[in-house]
Amino acid sequence: RDMENPPAYGDPDNMTSANYWFGETDNGGVHTNSGVNNKAVYLMTDGGSFNSYTISGIGVDKVAGIYYEVQTTLLTSGSDYGDLYNALYQGCLNLIPGPQGITTVDCQQVRDATVAVEMNLEPSLGYNPDVEICQAGGQPIDLFVDDLEAGAGNWSFGTVSGTSSWSLVTGYATSGTGLLWGNDMFSSSDSFAAMNMDTALPGGSQPYLHFNHAFGFEDPDYDGGWLEYSTNGGSTWVDAAPLFDDGLGYTGSINTVIGDGDNTHTGRSAFVGDSHGYVSTRYDLSSLAGGNVRFRWRISTDSIFYDLGWFVDDVRIYTCGSPAPTPVFSDVSADYWAxxxxxxxxxxxxxxxxxxxxxxxxxxxxxxxxxxxxxxxxxxxxxxxxxxxxxxxxxxxxxxxxxxxxxxxxxxxxxxxxxxxxxxxxxxxxxxxxxxxxxxxxxxxxxxxxxxxxxxxxxxxxxxxxxxxxxxxxxxxxxxxxxxxxxxxxxxxxxxxxxxxxxxxxxxxxxxKGGFGLPTPTLVPTSTSTPTP
Structure with a gap:
């Protein structure tokens, strides 16, 4: 590999590079596509001009410290380049003050390096979209939230036919380690993971459902999954497709032309194929406001071959409150330590x-x-x-x-x-x-x-x-x-x-002056002197 010039060995140096690997081999390009991060690390460390940005290098010790902070405290097993883009800047800010003497000037170089390699972009439009929980900086007011770290107490797993694909597992998650997993298995099956309690939606409100998920269903679209909701305590269920608001919607239909003949939902619109890692989806529940609702995630599979299945994490039903206050000073960000x-x-x-x-x-x-x-x-x-x-x-x-x-x-x-x-x-x-x-x-x-x-x-x-x-x-x-x-x-x-x-x-x-009502901080030593410009 060449970190300064990844294309020298056929690797991409930015997210929209022609060298970016879209195929399923190499586990989706995990080695090839690391060229994007390699180029970012080179720019952060040694500096240089790239893609209309000029970065002043901050040195290997600072960069190593930032990546250690990011990898040990901010990323999860389900993180992708979009997460790394945010985590690198936040990880840098976390180290002010710190043993490397990192400053906000250094963190701007980190941000510029990640923007230069387009780490905040998809490799192509709609490839693996994420959607904000609230638009325009609004703050979520939770009605129901489950990051799946406390067990499966909010969930029931069941079948319409065949054997259930669903369970609570640990591993590939977007927060912590817990998640719901629906296995795309060797079985003609129709099964679900359902909320086992209703959530009340305030009358006149603008509620939403948001969740993170990743899927790999048997190609070409033999298997798939979809979302349903119930407003009568689970007695009947309705496809949630009309409530889709933003993020990744259904990606196609379960195959009706080529197949094994025993998927009971051929022709149905669903999440099919490959999500290319974790994505997020948001549904607008305003038409249900004033009532109760629960949701279930449903998989239909055939009896031949298999794939990764459906991974669901961080399920949230909520309304959106006022945006967080805008920082007073343009050089003191909302997450700046002081x-x-x-x-x-x-x-x-x-x-x-x-x-x-x-x-x-x-x-x-x-x-x-x-x-x-x-x-x-x-x-x-x-x-x-x-x-x-x-x-x-x-x-x-x-x-x-x-x-x-x-x-x-x-x-x-x-x-x-x-x-x-x-x-x-x-x-x-x-x-x-x-x-x-x-x-x-x-x-x-x-x-x-x-x-x-x-x-x-x-x-x-x-x-x-x-x-x-x-x-x-x-x-x-x-x-x-x-x-x-x-x-x-x-x-x-x-x-x-x-x-x-x-x-x-x-x-x-x-x-x-007595703290002006701020919470008293815990005097955790800073590990070094105060940062200097």
Whole structure:
């Protein structure tokens, strides 16, 4: 194989490549089609220009860490390239902060690499479609949901004729390991997996059914499966085809021309052939609103030959609520680890961001000492727009000119006794120097406890903080009071000289001010220092 140039060995380097393998051999192209991911990994690691995108490589250690996170926590046995596309970006965000020093800038490179290889696209239109649970970002309000991880308590397996194909199994699933499986077997059979309880659909509502499924039925269309519903407790059943809304609908009809003669449903519209992995299907239940409903998945097979059968997972009946709130800052995504801390400070008037059009926060930018003066003064006085004191005509610090934008904030910080500067002969403040975790501990502990606060004597809990260090007590107090997690657990370390970025400053400010009603976090160490740009 050639990861930089997969076509050199006949492998695809993007989802719509002419080299993409559509056949059933090679288990559906599992080896050949890995060229798409190989190319993505090359771009993430070494960088380059491809398919109108230019990616800056982030290095093998970061990429390896991201893939380990993805493979161990985010993917399941039923995942496909569409899932990998989402998981790689989410896995990258999960590692901020982390031992590789990954930043949101790195995660954008990951996203660009996966877009460049078209990992978010089908190899051809309608090949293996997925449909959103709710449109336009709406949030599902569940009426019934079963990921099949708690057993088969919601289900009954039965037959219309022959032997039942259905059972609850573990393995090829889209969440966890449990799923319903209907075996496409050597038997003339008509069997089903049915919900054994009704679900009430609120009157006047817009309810839906959504489920994930994969199937491989005997070709050419000798066997197949379809969905039915009952509104009278299972006494009678109706084909759900008229309720189909989006995703993958029935793919054909059970064969009426060539066959064995003992499939009792030849000519019936059904899911037939191969779904090419997991797909999803959504049904519109609005015509049933105000009543009760249950569903069953039904397979009809003949007595000659076999195939993989039907795999069903993550069954959900629901309505859709309002979309999730749009992030305030264009560079702080909805799933960014510090979003809640940043947005609550913005909503309370403590921060304004780093740019106005579009509104940005610059979460990974290291906080300098001038910016920290604004943070601390607002922490002490509330959502003020100007420094609390009129600036003196004569500067207190030799390196902070009265014309400097932060002059009034720094002088107020000095007046209130929050800072002693960074040098004494002459007295200087070092406004452009990067803020460290040790310095942040002092400032935000005093925001929390008052300017007269001094920490208890240190006892030496951190392996990298000597008892004689000026910040030893501050570091231990910041940790014990929940303002800042350690950077490593074994041994326990604080990384006092590492820089403090604007995300962690927001985190510290929120907890220094009492949390603003946010849930108290568990202080799980971050394994490294805070991320830097």
């Amino acid at each position: 979003r809640d801390y940043i947005e609550i400070l913005y909503n309370e008037g403590y921060i304004a961001g780093c740019q106005t059009s579009p509104l940005k926060y610059c979460p990974d930018r290291v906080l300098n000492r001038a910016e920290s003066a604004v943070f601390v003064m607002r922490g002490a006085y509330g959502a003020i727009s100007d420094p609390p004191y009129s600036p003196p005509s004569t500067p207190s610090f030799d390196d902070v000119d009265p014309a400097y934008w932060g002059y009034g904030w720094i002088e107020s910080l000095w007046t209130d006794g929050f800072t002693a500067g960074c040098g004494t002969d002459p007295l200087i403040y070092c406004p452009l120097r990067d803020h460290t975790r040790a310095e942040g501990s002092v400032f935000f502990l005093r925001v929390k406890n008052g300017v007269e606060y001094d920490p208890p004597p240190p006892v030496g809990i951190f392996a990298d903080v000597s008892l004689g260090a000026w910040y030893a007590g501050w570091a231990e107090a910041a940790y014990s009071e929940g303002l800042l997690p350690p950077c490593q657990t074994n041994p326990l370390k604080f990384c006092p000289d590492d820089t403090l970025d604007r995300s962690w400053a927001a985190y510290m400010m929120v907890w220094a």
